[in-house]
Amino acid sequence: MERFIFVLGSNWQLSLAELDNYLKYSKYKGRIIDYSANIAIVEFKDLHQDPHYINKLMEIQFNLGGCQKISKIFDFIDITTIQEAFPIQMYKFKHVERIRKKIIDIIDNIIIGKKGIFPKVYESMFFAVSIYPNLYDDSYYTEVLVKHFLPFLNKEIMEILKQKGAEKALYYQYPEENIKSGNLNPIFPHHLIKYDLLNENRAEIIFGFTEEGVYLARTFTTDDPNFKKEIDEGRPHKEFKSSISPKLTLTLLNFLNIFENRENKKILDPFVGNGTIALFALLQDFQIFGSDNDFMKVNNTIRNIHWLLELLEEEIPPLTHQRIVKQDARSMSNKFEAYFFDGICTEPELGPYYTEKPYFTQARNLIETELTPLYDDFLKEAYKILKPNSRICFISPIISTIDGNDIQVNIEKIATKNNFRIVPMLDLSRINNKSNPKLKFRKQQVRTLIDAKKGQIIKRKIYVLEKK
Numbered sequence: 001m002e003r004f005i006f007v008l009g010s011n012w013q014l015s016l017a018e019l020d021n022y023l024k025y026s027k028y029k030g031r032i033i034d035y036s037a038n039i040a041i042v043e044f045k046d047l048h049q050d051p052h053y054i055n056k057l058m059e060i061q062f063n064l065g066g067c068q069k070i071s072k073i074f075d076f077i078d079i080t081t082i083q084e085a086f087p088i089q090m091y092k093f094k095h096v097e098r099i100r101k102k103i104i105d106i107i108d109n110i111i112i113g114k115k116g117i118f119p120k121v122y123e124s125m126f127f128a129v130s131i132y133p134n135l136y137d138d139s140y141y142t143e144v145l146v147k148h149f150l151p152f153l154n155k156e157i158m159e160i161l162k163q164k165g166a167e168k169a170l171y172y173q174y175p176e177e178n179i180k181s182g183n184l185n186p187i188f189p190h191h192l193i194k195y196d197l198l199n200e201n202r203a204e205i206i207f208g209f210t211e212e213g214v215y216l217a218r219t220f221t222t223d224d225p226n227f228k229k230e231i232d233e234g235r236p237h238k239e240f241k242s243s244i245s246p247k248l249t250l251t252l253l254n255f256l257n258i259f260e261n262r263e264n265k266k267i268l269d270p271f272v273g274n275g276t277i278a279l280f281a282l283l284q285d286f287q288i289f290g291s292d293n294d295f296m297k298v299n300n301t302i303r304n305i306h307w308l309l310e311l312l313e314e315e316i317p318p319l320t321h322q323r324i325v326k327q328d329a330r331s332m333s334n335k336f337e338a339y340f341f342d343g344i345c346t347e348p349e350l351g352p353y354y355t356e357k358p359y360f361t362q363a364r365n366l367i368e369t370e371l372t373p374l375y376d377d378f379l380k381e382a383y384k385i386l387k388p389n390s391r392i393c394f395i396s397p398i399i400s401t402i403d404g405n406d407i408q409v410n411i412e413k414i415a416t417k418n419n420f421r422i423v424p425m426l427d428l429s430r431i432n433n434k435s436n437p438k439l440k441f442r443k444q445q446v447r448t449l450i451d452a453k454k455g456q457i458i459k460r461k462i463y464v465l466e467k468k
Ligand SMILES: C[S@@+](CC[C@H](N)C(=O)[O-])C[C@H]1O[C@@H](n2cnc3c(N)ncnc32)[C@H](O)[C@@H]1O
Pocket: 239, 242, 243, 244, 270, 271, 272, 273, 274, 275, 276, 277, 291, 292, 293, 294, 297, 327, 328, 329, 330, 347, 348, 349, 350, 374
């Protein structure tokens, strides 16, 4: 059975939840059999039996918001072996040497061959080693893996390639000061593209750690952050401070659980703004509809869509003006037919753009008098225009206050009132939980997840609701 490493996005819990949902409900059935804060190990039911499975991995990569790379696993070394070969303190040098030789033999066995990391020996070969630790703040990573394991791997893999006949074998050199400080990031997706590491004679070789051990893998697909950036930042109309990120957009779209015939599925963003969700939903083949109560935003989104279609050299459909319209979300059913949509994906009004934390009473006032009624009406209207059993994926704000706790809209209450059920984002019955408290999920079901940067005043809380 082939296994794959999925390198997770920076919000690893959300990436893990998205991936598990994808493997459960899309046609590419599979399971996460192990994970860390950086990677998930995936076993597919039958994808690997397809001779063209790499094309399918590319499709999966394109769909997922929280996946940086997908790599095929060639072997696994348990954690005790690694710790014996690379101990924190060296006492028994002979033993260490013997175990290191065992590791070299494992690499030697998988490096070249029809089913190896490189299909054959080339005159000139290049590789980049990426180590993904269990957790970045693990001192074993900074002190041992970066400072000793990485140089060992670089040297030994280079030697093996030369012994096997490569005239020239080079490796990617990380900045010396990062190695010295132990503060090292593995190869970024854009480096994979820049250094042609998907070519046959070049490779990114991943050593992905979990609590169990290290998985040895070669990367086959990567996210293309430049493409997402070009759309997100290159579009004619954009407001950086209030926009959702492309990655989070893709994740929300996947939680709609619509994976087949996306071109026939109608989805709506009723707070469309400058259209981030609409643009990325269009790229994912959905039929997109949008509305906003600000006429300027409606026009911005229409222009952005036309710009994207021109960029993709696709025809501009005559319907855009009928599909992106001015409409208050509190009365959407006046504009859109009942039971019309297959899904709603949106980032509603989150409150003002605070540059400083508000007082608790200020935030509570905003939540009680503006946001709660708005979200309540939005869900009431959404119920009318959604098809039965279809979903809404949306963001709700958590506001940090200067003199009190965080405060948020009680979505659970509003959802129940409006006949929606909260769909848990992650079900631990499908995943083996971890013992490390930083990696362990405390409940059997994760109902919602948060997306926020450190110190952010308004955090985004993600909800997936299903129409009862
Ligand atoms: C947080 S922004 C959405 C940003 C959007 N995701 C983007 O990428 O540009 C919220 C949007 O909701 C709109 N809005 C606020 N209240 C509304 C209402 N009652 N009905 C419809 N739109 C509303 C605002 O005009 C704004 O464009």
